[in-house]
Amino acid sequence: DSLLGSLCLRERESATVSLIVEMAQGGVIRTRFVSMLGLSVPVMSAPMAGVSGGALAAAVAKGGGLGFIAAGHASASSENDLASEIELYRRLTDQLKPKAPLCIGFITYSSLPRIAHVLSRYKPDVVQFTAPGISADAENIKIARQHGISIVMAQIGSVAEAEDAVAAGVDVIIAQGTEAGGHGLRSELGTATMPLAAAVCSMVRKRSTPQDQGPLVLAAGGISDGRGLASALSLGCDG
Numbered sequence: 115d116s117l118l119g120s121l122c123l124r125e126r127e128s129a130t131v132s133l134i135v136e137m138a139q140g141g142v143i144r145t146r147f148v149s150m151l152g153l154s155v156p157v158m159s160a161p162m163a164g165v166s167g168g169a170l171a172a173a174v175a176k177g178g179g180l181g182f183i184a185a186g187h188a189s190a191s192s193e194n195d196l197a198s199e200i201e202l203y204r205r206l207t208d209q210l211k212p213k214a215p216l217c218i219g220f221i222t223y224s225s226l227p228r229i230a231h232v233l234s235r236y237k238p239d240v241v242q243f244t245a246p247g248i249s250a251d252a253e254n255i256k257i258a259r260q261h262g263i264s265i266v267m268a269q270i271g272s273v274a275e276a277e278d279a280v281a282a283g284v285d286v287i288i289a290q291g292t293e294a295g296g297h298g299l300r301s302e303l304g305t306a307t308m309p310l311a312a313a314v315c316s317m318v319r320k321r322s323t324p325q326d327q328g329p330l331v332l333a334a335g336g337i338s339d340g341r342g343l344a345s346a347l348s349l350g351c352d353g
Contacts, residue, residue, distance in 0.1 A: 161219020
């Protein structure tokens, strides 16, 4: 049994390596996420309030990923801080070709009254919502669309929430497992990252058509190196 298990593990590892090699032709891991945003690696940084500022977002962008700045609760008292971080990000990335998109993340339950103000002032290219990913009546998604945001991400912690995100018409679903920190589902209501990501990918795939592949799926929580990324990609995630 141990030999059979070892052989099966090696076969899965070999299949994963083959997949990554195939996707990385020309030095770029090619996924829909990479193609959508002109990236060279299918990686984004989480918009963590108090942590994810202009310097971190710029470093991720320079590394070929998608760097996020956290608006967090988007309170009026923190507006000057957000403005400073966005200015820093633009200064640090002004030489990048193609131009690095401005990406802002919100903690939905507390920032909802001020989302429209932030979007109007800073005009980001990409927004991400969490806690919850989809507010009542999908108001946060509607506000983003009304302000011309072309790429809207929702972070979810269950398949049911992912289904709500599909219904709301988001472009990217972030499947956040219980390994992640910060805001999200209570641990007893969530699931680990990889099982959740696999289930969300399967749900999206079942709903897809040749004309509409559905939203992209990114895995989040406990992914800190290439092995974690390879695992997510092998499940069908886009990053």
